[in-house]
Amino acid sequence: MxxxxxxxxxxxxxxxxxxxxxxxxxxxxxIGFIGADGAGKSSLMFAIAGVKRxxxxxxxxxxxxxxxxxxxxxxxxxxxxxxxxxLVLYPDLTVDEHLDFFSDIRELKRDEExxxxxxxxxxxxxxAEFTDRLAKNLSGGMKQKLSLICTLIHRPKLLLLDExxxxxxxxxxxxxxxxxxxxxxxEKSISLVSTAYMSEASKMDRLYLFDDQEIIASGTxxxxxxxxxxxxxxxxECEEGCITFNKRTYSLRPLNAKxxxxxxxxxxxxxxxxxxxxxPPIQIEPREQKIEIPPIVMEARGLTKRFGDFVADDHIxxxxxxxxxxxLLGANGAGKTTxxxxxxxxxxxxxxxxxxxxxxxxxxxxxxxxxxxxxxxSQLFALYKDLTIYENLVYFAKMHGLGMEKAxxxxxxxxxxxxxxKYINEFPKDVPLGIKQRFSLAAAILHEPVxxxxxxxxxxxxxxxxxxxxxxxxxxxxxxxxSILITTHYMSEAEYCDRVVVLKRGRKIAxxxxxNLLKRFPNAKSFxxxxxxxxxxxE
Amino acid sequence: MKIGVxxxxxxxxxxxxxxxxxxxxxxxxxxLILVMFGYGIKLEVKHSRLxxxxxxxxxxSYTLINRxxxxxxxxxxxxxxxxxxxxxxxxxxKADIILIIPQSFEKRIFHKDKTEIGAFIDGAFPLRAMTxxxxxxxxxxxxxxxxxxxxHIRIKKIEINYRNLFNxxxxxxxxIVPGLIGxxxxxxxxxxxxxxxxxxxxxxxxxxxxSSPVKKSDFLIAKLTPVFLLHSVNIFxxxxxxxxxxxxxxxxxxxxxxxxxxxxxxxxLSIGLLVSIVTNRxxxxxxxxxxxxxxxxxxxxxxxxxxxxxxxxxYIEAHLFPVMYYNHIIYDTFLIGQGFEAQKNLLYLxxxxxxxxxxxxxxxxxLKKELK
Numbered sequence: 001m002x003x004x005x006x007x008x009x010x011x012x013x014x015x016x017x018x019x020x021x022x023x024x025x026x027x028x029x030x031i032g033f034i035g036a037d038g039a040g041k042s043s044l045m046f047a048i049a050g051v052k053r054x055x056x057x058x059x060x061x062x063x064x065x066x067x068x069x070x071x072x073x074x075x076x077x078x079x080x081x082x083x084x085x086x087l088v089l090y091p092d093l094t095v096d097e098h099l100d101f102f103s104d105i106r107e108l109k110r111d112e113e114x115x116x117x118x119x120x121x122x123x124x125x126x127x128a129e130f131t132d133r134l135a136k137n138l139s140g141g142m143k144q145k146l147s148l149i150c151t152l153i154h155r156p157k158l159l160l161l162d163e164x165x166x167x168x169x170x171x172x173x174x175x176x177x178x179x180x181x182x183x184x185x186x187e188k189s190i191s192l193v194s195t196a197y198m199s200e201a202s203k204m205d206r207l208y209l210f211d212d213q214e215i216i217a218s219g220t221x222x223x224x225x226x227x228x229x230x231x232x233x234x235x236x237e238c239e240e241g242c243i244t245f246n247k248r249t250y251s252l253r254p255l256n257a258k259x260x261x262x263x264x265x266x267x268x269x270x271x272x273x274x275x276x277x278x279x280p281p282i283q284i285e286p287r288e289q290k291i292e293i294p295p296i297v298m299e300a301r302g303l304t305k306r307f308g309d310f311v312a313d314d315h316i317x318x319x320x321x322x323x324x325x326x327x328l329l330g331a332n333g334a335g336k337t338t339x340x341x342x343x344x345x346x347x348x349x350x351x352x353x354x355x356x357x358x359x360x361x362x363x364x365x366x367x368x369x370x371x372x373x374x375x376x377x378s379q380l381f382a383l384y385k386d387l388t389i390y391e392n393l394v395y396f397a398k399m400h401g402l403g404m405e406k407a408x409x410x411x412x413x414x415x416x417x418x419x420x421x422k423y424i425n426e427f428p429k430d431v432p433l434g435i436k437q438r439f440s441l442a443a444a445i446l447h448e449p450v451x452x453x454x455x456x457x458x459x460x461x462x463x464x465x466x467x468x469x470x471x472x473x474x475x476x477x478x479x480x481x482x483s484i485l486i487t488t489h490y491m492s493e494a495e496y497c498d499r500v501v502v503l504k505r506g507r508k509i510a511x512x513x514x515x516n517l518l519k520r521f522p523n524a525k526s527f528x529x530x531x532x533x534x535x536x537x538x539e
Numbered sequence: 540m541k542i543g544v545x546x547x548x549x550x551x552x553x554x555x556x557x558x559x560x561x562x563x564x565x566x567x568x569x570x571l572i573l574v575m576f577g578y579g580i581k582l583e584v585k586h587s588r589l590x591x592x593x594x595x596x597x598x599x600s601y602t603l604i605n606r607x608x609x610x611x612x613x614x615x616x617x618x619x620x621x622x623x624x625x626x627x628x629x630x631x632x633k634a635d636i637i638l639i640i641p642q643s644f645e646k647r648i649f650h651k652d653k654t655e656i657g658a659f660i661d662g663a664f665p666l667r668a669m670t671x672x673x674x675x676x677x678x679x680x681x682x683x684x685x686x687x688x689x690x691h692i693r694i695k696k697i698e699i700n701y702r703n704l705f706n707x708x709x710x711x712x713x714x715i716v717p718g719l720i721g722x723x724x725x726x727x728x729x730x731x732x733x734x735x736x737x738x739x740x741x742x743x744x745x746x747x748x749x750s751s752p753v754k755k756s757d758f759l760i761a762k763l764t765p766v767f768l769l770h771s772v773n774i775f776x777x778x779x780x781x782x783x784x785x786x787x788x789x790x791x792x793x794x795x796x797x798x799x800x801x802x803x804x805x806x807x808l809s810i811g812l813l814v815s816i817v818t819n820r821x822x823x824x825x826x827x828x829x830x831x832x833x834x835x836x837x838x839x840x841x842x843x844x845x846x847x848x849x850x851x852x853x854y855i856e857a858h859l860f861p862v863m864y865y866n867h868i869i870y871d872t873f874l875i876g877q878g879f880e881a882q883k884n885l886l887y888l889x890x891x892x893x894x895x896x897x898x899x900x901x902x903x904x905x906l907k908k909e910l911k
Contacts (some may be wrong), residue, residue, distance in 0.1 A: 044838065051749040052910040068909035072752065087743035104547030105753050134558075221770035484829035 001028050003158065003190050007057035010043040017043030020056075022209060023215070025190045026155075031182065032061050032201055033194035034264070035210030037460030038433060041194040043213075047160045049080040058114045060158060076106070082334055083163045083194075084141035085332060088150065093327030098135065098150050106154040118433050121149040124179045134173050139505070141172025148176060150182055159183070159191040168197050169331035169504070170532040171539075176362050177203050182311065198264045199492060201530040209267060210461065215225070215269045228266035231273070242270050243278060245467040246495075254298040263474075268463040278372040279434065279468045280419025283474045287448050289411070294358045297451045297483040298343065302352035305338050312338040314506040315352065320451065325473060327497035328487040329531070334503040336487040337379060340453050343485075344376055357450070372400065375449035376504045377440050379456045383428045389415075389439050389497060390424045393446065402446035407446070414442045418472065434465025441472065445482075452476070454486040458493065468528035470496045502534055509538040540760070544753055548761030552735060556765065566732060569723040569773045575779050577716050578581030580842075584670045587635040589613040590625055597645035598848075606682055607638070612674045626659065635661045636671055648686070696832025712785040717843035717873045720777045721803075721866040726832045728770040728804050730825055735762050737824040740815075749909065757909055763808050770807075774800040778882075781873070793877065802891050803865045807832070809898030816905045835860035842866070860893045 010017035046052035050071025125145035163483035242251035298320040397407035415421040502510040639657035646653040739745040839857040864887040
């Protein structure tokens with residue numbers, strides 16, 4: 001083994017980042033780290049990259065290190081790309097200047113071979129024509145590709161990439177993987193790559209699954225899927241000790257049902273069962289106030305938003321019907337959040353018409369009376385961190401003008417129904433992301449709206465909590481006749497929507513049911529591939 | 540030390556400073572502080588509105604009035620109104636001082652009886668009031684002294700204003716502008732040094748340093764040299780403003796001013812370095828730097844109040860901050876010109892060198908090539 005990570009733990013004060021992680025890797029291997037935000041992937045990367053103190057031992061090519069100081073010796077062989085789009089780039093430097101800088105701090109010789117390699121990297125990344133462009137003017141995908149080739153310029157033998165593809169458009173993602181694949185073959189380097197997308201597992205040689213600051217399983221994709229095989233059944237009624245999601249039921253006890261083919265995600269459900277961390281069930285009560293809902297809840301005609309020369313949303317048409325969940329999909333910077341903000345009146349509309357609940361919106365006054373019918377949950381969960389969950393909810397209820405008695409009654413009902421009642425007196429920072437997500441939703445629906453706008457509510461949340469969240473949305477739809485517009489950059493979540501609208505650089509490139517989309521591209525095995533095709537088609 | 544690495548980092552730093560237009564901050568902020576504070580702080584009071592109620596109307600009282608009328612510090616009016624009316628004028632902010640010369644003022648003085656002159660001063664701004672008070676006292680004392688000399692009476696007590704010893708023309712600019720240079724050269728390089736490092740921490744580009752073989756010392760040299768060079772230019776710019784805009788005399792030697800200022804910039808850089816170690820956000824870095832440099836740079840520097848007349852605690856605090864030592868040498872080069880013939884100046888220069896070395900060593904020891 002060329003890389004051995006032996007019982008490594010990372011702490012932030014008294015908080016655990018990762019505990020007792022063991023990883024092994026050989027030359028030429030691509031190793032995948034899979035798990036949710038806060039599961040410990042980044043912490044382990046920091047330890048291996050020697051940028052954070054850790055406990056335990058890491059041995060790379062027979063050199064053992066136990067601290068960042070000792071890790072200095074391997075840093076000339078190391079390439080590390082931390083998580084975050086364009087994080088390691090300088091906004092005011094051009095593409096060429098970045099490569100110069102990264103080459104200079106690694107003291108690379110500028111021989112013929114160097115220039116050949118540099119040119120090849122630029123070509124692979126599709127940046128050869130943009131060498132004079134400032135980093136701040138690159139798209140998200142281009143930024144990630146530039147970060148990657150800057151990390152590769154000194155031909156590292158140990159490559160650490162922390163979520164290089166998250167939020168990046170499908171085509172750039174595919175290109176990133178091609179660069180990586182070529183690099184490992186040519187340079188015989190070890191690549192450790194973390195990802196939030198399960199579908200990328202097939203591109204890895206071996207996988208480590210992270211959950212709750214631990215590595216819960218490792219092996220090839222096939223081995224891992226096999227681990228879940230014994231516990232995966234076709235969807236069936238089940239009383240206790242099981243989780244049902246996406247046409248499959250997971251149970252540790254034998255069930256009287258047909259076995260189903262597991263996926264990688266199945267393993268996270270099985271793990272939750274093994275650790276007895278079954279999320280509390282969800283039970284949504286019917287609306288307290290019955291109201292008439294028009295058949296078309298929201299209609300946008302040619303909605304446009306410009307920021308200077310940049311067109312964030314370019315003439316977008318969209319309809320949201322009663323009892324419909326529409327997914328607004330796209331990479332970072334596609335214009336999803338801007339669109340939702342226009343619907344909410346948080347950004348003025350530059351061009352186009354907007355109808356909400358049958359009423360044309362042309363002034364802020366038009367919105368005022370509709371506010372009680374709209375629910376909104378923002379990307380970063382707009383919660384007050386110094387108020388407890390209970391106090392937060394009371395505050396939001398009051399903001400919507402609910403009477404105290406009514407407010408307390410609904411808070412109690414929702415906290416039980418959404419299964420976070422035992423956390424209600426804690427501060428938001430002390431509860432898991434999945435719980436935070438649930439009570440943020442509770443805050444958005446306290447006033448019983450008829451339409452709900454959700455901006456990336458599932459981003460970074462673990463598989464099980466995400467599954468539960470989608471179930472919750474479907475229950476809401478059925479019991480409340482609510483309409484939901486939800487944005488996400490996980491293409492795989494398309495299958496939980498009634499209809500999906502795909503945005504690409506501010507333009508709508510698809511608006512159809514998931515089933516129709518799958519039919520349109522019969523060769524695509526998953527929604528990921530459908531979107532790759534869609535993106536290619538619109539190039 | 541790897542020259543290539545340092546060069547690459549510095550080149551990047553200069554490009555970034557110019558393209559992000561931060562370079563304007565480097566050259567506009569110091570001048571702005573100097574000009575704004577230089578004109579804004581007025582310690583002396585000119586043309587204060589004085590109303591004299593002369594109830595004596597004697598030769599002596601006319602002499603006294605005459606003295607006030609000839610002083611540039613007072614705009615004197617002799618009015619024939621009641622005391623209450625005069626007081627009302629202070630309340631209405633139409634007068635700053637009322638002087639009441641009592642009846643038989645002259646007569647009592649020549650009979651060696653006790654007599655009093657009433658002086659009412661608008662005390663809304665204590666510092667201004669105190670200054671006006673001392674001016675009134677000065678005029679009255681000097682007249683009495685003349686009287687005593689003329690009539691051969693023994694003088695018991697004379698008060699001299701020490702503050703203006705080396706500033707005979709009593710110009711505020713001479714007292715304030717050199718001190719402001721001490722303030723600016725402490726604040727500005729510290730902010731820039733802190734920003735250059737904290738910016739990388741905030742954006743995440745610091746990982747390029749953490750995860751590469753770049754040495755800590757090389758990183759520090761690359762980060763701090765641009766700040767040092769850029770602000771070295773400010774030493775000259777500020778001097779030019781002082782000499783030609785504020786017309787402050789320069790009696791000492793130029794090389795002393797230059798050398799001391801360069802060492803002082805090193806101290807400022809090191810303060811910025813220390814700030815960058817404890818902060819992760821640019822805005823916090825700026826605020827923290829401003830707080831820890833402006834307060835000593837202003838209050839404990841001798842600009843507003845001479846160190847020697849500070850209370851004991853303040854006196855000790857003033858000696859803990861490097862500003863006082865720098866300002867001592869700078870005031871000397873501008874106003875006195877003793878240079879290093881005065882042992883104190885040499886000692887203070889050594890103290891400054893010690894500060895620079897100490898802060899830099901602490902800063903570079905605390906800077907870690909890893910995440911906190």
